[in-house]
Amino acid sequence: MMQRSEVGVNNSAVKRGWWLILLIIAFLIAPFVISKFYLTILCEALVMSLFAISFNLLFGYMGQLSFGQAAFYGLGGYVVAMLVTKLQFNFWLSLAAGTGMAGLVGLIVGYFCVRLRGIYFSILTLAFGQLIFVIIFKWHKFTGGDDGIQGVFPPEYLRSIEAYYYLIFFVCAISAFILWRIVNSPFGQTLKAMRENPERTEFLGIHIARYQLIAFVIAAAFAGLAGAVWVPFYRSVAPSYLTWIKSGEPVMAAILGGPSTFFGPVLGMFIMTFVHSYILGFTHFWPVIMGTIILIIIFVLPGGILEFAKVKITERREKANIAKGQT
């Protein structure tokens, strides 16, 4: 069984290879093909995808639903915004600081959260997320409160949309690659084992809380990186980046695309971002549409789009196999 799945992974990795290369080429030539408007939306979709993948490390692989992931996303953004505007700090070091800060706060929050499972984990992450939001929202002198921080500029050579697009693309691609390696490493397998059967995993001598804490910190750091790289592009940051409405977006993207697959949340986020920009063209009532979409997915596509496609493909293959067997 083990061996078969190993072979399966290798096979699909080879098959996946060529379309992944096509996809990378498509992303590289995108600035020459599409308009500035769509390039901006593409930037947002990429950043939000990284945010969604970081969330799905916890949800899809570890089996814990965090409803406070936006706090880390916003925290990364705030650190960059404050370092760049107040201290004229080096841009690249600011990105690193934003990531590190999100990871550090993730360590503190995670220490409490990994003690809990299921719905309790969700409530606690939500509560801590709102706590970080409230601190930033109310600490007007330090963070600018509900005004947020404006005028966060990247260095001269990254001012154009095209240049910054490439930065975002490389940051997201490299991060996705690292996360992909993480989930396919022994560490990632251990996370999955803990999701499937915590008792048995514990009997194997694995310290569940420690592993979950490591995963929590990694997820927080990458969410922080996503926020850190987004804010200089948008030139401003606001407390709304940390609210639970924002935390709900990766949850929705994962459920839309399929949390059991690595690229499911990415697909979900791309659909959501483009639908969002399209809908904003004629109405401001985005939340009601998002809510309706969520309900439709839950009722019509349980498991998400990629999972649905996977099931259909396997069904077809099995049918083909049966047909072959009969002849």
Add this chain to the structure above:
Amino acid sequence: MSFDVLFNQFMSGIARAALLFLVASGLSLTFGVLRVLNFAHGSLYMLGAFITYTIWKTILIPVVGFYVATFLASLVMGGIGIIIEFFLLRRLYARGWPEQLLATYAIVLIITDIVKWGWGGEFLSIPRPIPFKGAVSLFGFPFPSYNFFVILLGLIVVIFLWWLVYKTRLGDIIRAAAHDREMVSALGIPIPWLFTWIFVLGSIIAGLSGAVTAPFGSIALGMDIEIIVECFAVVVIGGMGSLPGTLLGSLIVGLVYAFGIMFKPELALAFIFMVMAAVLIIRPWGIFGRPER
């Protein structure tokens, strides 16, 4: 700091605790029986407040107008509860809890937009009803007498829920269903029917608590998220699904907030979360909670 100032702060903490209990008890009751954490409970509370305002404004009955509006709004919220349970939640009980959570989150988004569309973004308020218009003097400090009404209502709901859960046949069924759903069903008790009525009761309590906040502070968009996060702190501290836990949690959160605001207003909410973290280190399931099966 003198005694009278502390006492005054203590009393406003109790009033806040009463309001928190009103909201959190509905949340905890629904979770205890249905095992569904209703993110939208705060939204039902907000919707209750706005509906109370509209009814109060429309009927314009002197003296008792507010009480009539509160009663009617609670009934309306009960009706909305039936719709949500019957058309949405009922179809999700067999699914995993993440999907249930996401469904209630979708209801949050939808209700937020309905309120934005129906009432706009302004702050609304209802004047305090007779006989709770003025303030009473507590050791020389003015204390709004309306707070006593909120505390009284909190006490009535505590006693009602205690009576319902521990003294009636329905209460026996509720506690049994919270413990072992299949067994109760096997004994011939219609579980779907029970779930609908529990959700309706939760919605009525949400509407009632929304109504009483109308003269307490102001009604505005965002009041749902503000209260639901504090309610999560309440149920995490006290233990999900436990009535005494919810009561104790409300008192702790209300009092910590009231004294925290005196000490350092910006960090009042942070103090609540520090207490919550401390409780979780000692008892991860909350003070009266039981470990998850």
